[in-house]
Amino acid sequence: MSADRFSTATRLKALGEQAAARVYRARPPRRNRLTGRAALLALVMCSLVVALAYPIRQYVSQRSDIADQRRKAQEAGRELNRLRDEKARWQDPEYVRQQARRHLHYVEPGETGYIVQDGPRTVSVPKQPAAAQRPWYENLWDGVDSADRR
Secondary structure, three states: OOOOOOHHHHHHHHHHHHHHHHHHHHOOOOOOOHHHHHHHHHHHHHHHHHHHHHHHHHHHHHHHHHHHHHHHHHHHHHHHHHHHHHHHHHOOHHHHHHHHHHHHOOOOOOOOOOOOOOOOOOOOOOOOOHHHHOOHHHHHHHHHHHHHHO
């Protein structure tokens, strides 16, 4: 058997080996090409997170403060409306008379004022000083009398 018989197959094999050697030799040795880029990207991302953390926290805190101030402003507006209504009621002479009769025990001319005293209570009520249990006008006259005695 001669070498010519395998010459084509041998030549093809040799050519394939040579081509493979050229391809693998032409390629530089494989190294991780993302290492430098990934490190730089990670450094940039960390820098952004650190740089933006405080301003974002301040932003969220300020938004919360703004919401609290708006809620307080709405409450103040409701209180203002309530006080305006109350002021308007106090402008009515009939309302003033009603409140004077109710709280100060005023009576109209020709009327007889009565103070109804309750019987013994079954519910325990904290003890109040004697002056707080009497009508205001008795306390007033007692104050005038005691000042006159001095």
